[in-house]
Amino acid sequence: MEKLYEQDAYLRAFDAQVLSCVQGKGGWDVILDRTAFYPEGGGQPYDTGTLGNVKVLQVHTRGEDVVHTCDGPLEPGSRVSGQINWDRRFDLMQNHSGEHIVSGIANAWWGCDNVGFHMGSDFITIDLNTMIDEEQLRQLEEAVNRYLWQDKPVLVTYPTPEELERLDYRSKKALTGQVRIITFPGADVCACCGTHVSSAGQIGLVKLVSVQKFRDGVRIELLCGGRALDYLSRVDIQNKAVSNLLSAKAGETAQGVQRLLEENAALKSRILTMEEQHFAALAHGCAGAGDVVLFEDDLSPDALRRLCDTVLGECQGRCACFSGSDETGYKYAVGQRGGDLRTWVKTLNQTLNGRGGGKPDFVQGSLRAPRADIETFLEM
Structure with missing residues (x-):
C-alpha cells in the first residue's frame, strides 16, 4: 500500500482503487491501494473524511495495510476519490509538531525523555521523566515560541542504517527497518511516523497550560496553533467579564478576587x-x-x-x-x-x-x- 501521507502531509484529495471491503464491528472496513488518510499511531489520532459518498469514521493499521472504517460499503475493484477532513488534519499537524519542539528543547535543557504523549480532543499531554516547576515551564514556553518565530523548515529524511548509527535522535523504542526521521533544526531530531507542518512558523503559537507531578517526573498540558488561540480567547473573555464585575483593570483581577475573598472571610466570621x-x-x-x-x-x-x-x-x-x-x-x-x-x-x-x-x-x-x-x- 502506498502511504501518501508520508510523502505529502498537505495532500487533501487523492484517487485510489478499492482492494477489499468487508463489514466489521464499527462499519465497513475498506483497504485501498494507496491512501492519504493517516491511521492512528505514534500518539497521533487518525484522520477522518470521505471516500466517494461514504464517510471515513476511523483509520487503523492492520499488519501492512491501512484499514478505513466507513459508514457504508464500497465496491472492490472500483476507483474512488478520497477527501481528508483538512481542519482536523491541520490541527493534529500543528499540535504534533509543537509537541516535538517542546520535547526536543526540554531534552536539550534538562536531559529528560518524553515517556508519554497523548493528543486528546482538548489538551495535548507530554510526560517527562524529570521535575520542572512553574518558572521553568514559563521559560520553556518562551523558548518554544521564540523558535517558532524563526520559521525554520521541517525536514523529513530516511537515513541509511550507517547514517542512523551516527545520528543522535530521540526514540521511545528500538526501531527496525526503514526509520523516518523528523528534524526541527536547532530544536529536535526524532523518529516519527506522524504528519507535521512544513515549517515551524505554521504552528503559530504554543501555550503550556499546566505542569504537575506525575510518577517520577511531570505531566505538561499544552495547546498549539488554533487550539491555543481558542483557549486564550476564552480565557480573555472570562477575564474581561471578571474585570467588569470587580470594576478592576484586566491585569488586576487577581487582586480584586483576593480582596473579595478577604471580605468574604470577614463576613463569614x-x-x-x-x-x-x-x-x-x-x-x-x-x-x-x-x-x-x-x-x-x-x-x-x-x-x-x-x-x-x-x-x-x-x-x-x-x-x-x-x-x-x-x-x-x-x-x-x-x-x-x-x-x-x-x-x-x-x-x-x-x-x-x-x-x-x-x-x-x-x-x-x-x-x-x-x-x-x-x-x-x-x-x-
Whole structure:
C-alpha cells in the first residue's frame, strides 16, 4: 500500500482503487491501494473524511495495510476519490509538531525523555521523566515560541542504517527497518511516523497550560496553533467579564478576587459569631425543657449541627432541629445525650422520605416532607 501521507502531509484529495471491503464491528472496513488518510499511531489520532459518498469514521493499521472504517460499503475493484477532513488534519499537524519542539528543547535543557504523549480532543499531554516547576515551564514556553518565530523548515529524511548509527535522535523504542526521521533544526531530531507542518512558523503559537507531578517526573498540558488561540480567547473573555464585575483593570483581577475573598472571610466570621450568640440564646430558653423541636431558616448542615449541639447542653432531653421549606425539603440534626437514635431515625426516614444517619446519639440528614408531617411524626 502506498502511504501518501508520508510523502505529502498537505495532500487533501487523492484517487485510489478499492482492494477489499468487508463489514466489521464499527462499519465497513475498506483497504485501498494507496491512501492519504493517516491511521492512528505514534500518539497521533487518525484522520477522518470521505471516500466517494461514504464517510471515513476511523483509520487503523492492520499488519501492512491501512484499514478505513466507513459508514457504508464500497465496491472492490472500483476507483474512488478520497477527501481528508483538512481542519482536523491541520490541527493534529500543528499540535504534533509543537509537541516535538517542546520535547526536543526540554531534552536539550534538562536531559529528560518524553515517556508519554497523548493528543486528546482538548489538551495535548507530554510526560517527562524529570521535575520542572512553574518558572521553568514559563521559560520553556518562551523558548518554544521564540523558535517558532524563526520559521525554520521541517525536514523529513530516511537515513541509511550507517547514517542512523551516527545520528543522535530521540526514540521511545528500538526501531527496525526503514526509520523516518523528523528534524526541527536547532530544536529536535526524532523518529516519527506522524504528519507535521512544513515549517515551524505554521504552528503559530504554543501555550503550556499546566505542569504537575506525575510518577517520577511531570505531566505538561499544552495547546498549539488554533487550539491555543481558542483557549486564550476564552480565557480573555472570562477575564474581561471578571474585570467588569470587580470594576478592576484586566491585569488586576487577581487582586480584586483576593480582596473579595478577604471580605468574604470577614463576613463569614461575623455571621459565625452572630449565629453562636443566637444559638446560645435559643439554648438558654430551652434550659431544662426536656425534648425540644426547633425550626430555623437558612441554616447550613454545619450550622444546624452546631445549633443542636448547643441546645443539647441545656435541654436535658432529645433535641431535633430542622431548616428548610415545604418546597425544597428540610435538613435535620437530632441528638440525645446517652441515647440511641438508630431505630428512631430509621423510622423517621422511612416515614418522611428521608435519608441520613450518624452516631447512636447524634444523627443528621434530610427529609422530603412538609413541616406539618414532620411535626405530626414528632408528636407521635
